[in-house]
């Protein structure tokens with residue numbers, strides 16, 4: 433391939449800039465021209481496409497967000513949008529594309545592949561909910577941000593003998609809650625992947641205070657329910673003490689990426705270019721047991737593919753993601 437492009441799509445994640453940088457610099461070192469696409473698939477369809485140079489990605493590795501902007505663009509699930517995007521890419525002489533994003537972005541990459549246009553997916557989301565990889569770009573940073581917030585909330589919780597429900601992001605996955613909760617020594621962690629009873633949470637809180645604890649932190653994954661709803665149910669289940677809800681929100685998506693996310697993004701970005709250089713598309717890069725791996729985006733579970741098509745043309749996830757429940761005790 434002589435010319436490829438890169439885009440970021442879906443919710444932004446710390447480390448996306450580091451991944452773009454790696455794609456750009458690796459492409460240049462392989463003698464491949466590299467173009468950026470602004471605003472994800474929306475920019476692809478609109479032709480918001482421009483050449484990138486080595487200097488374009490100078491001083492970007494440590495920056496949060498994505499300088500190519502990101503967008504959710506549901507229209508790309510329709511064939512009309514997909515074909516319009518491919519037409520634009522061809523107009524610019526682009527022969528392959530690196531898509532950095534979450535689940536929805538992979539679906540787009542899969543549709544491009546279906547139409548015979550080579551696309552390589554890189555997992556960029558704080559949620560860690562992407563199949564085909566142990567870790568996504570941005571997850572480590574988000575966990576660190578949440579741990580930092582939990583440490584601070586514990587200070588004030590201890591000063592007032594107050595119970596806190598801290599709602600964290602993750603969409604339907606509990607990975608951020610589970611990992612940050614463990615790292616911050618939370619008293620309870622509630623995630624969608626594991627059932628719990630409100631009565632047990634209430635007992636746990638009361639027992640803690642009876643034993644002389646001066647705080648109680650419950651880390652709640654947003655996929656379970658909202659923090660406010662959780663607090664209401666806790667009271668209905670008999671909790672009578674002082675209670676506050678803290679929703680961490682979008683601070684979890686920002687900030688300078690950790691060293692781990694920068695390295696992961698750099699490794700994955702370089703691999704994506706190697707794949708396109710070798711004419712390979714329709715795959716997603718992941719990391720498994722610290723080794724980079726690739727999986728076909730579309731195919732059968734036996735082929736190790738991430739998604740298959742249903743008879744109606746819908747998308748089915750072959751091996752749905754599960755939070756690292758072995759961490760749960």
Ligand code: F6P
Pocket residue numbers: 443534557558559601602603654685
């Ligand atoms: O997928 C990343 C994420 O931050 C989720 O954790 C969260 O549910 C969602 O995006 C929020 O989306 P938005 O920024 O569009 O409100």
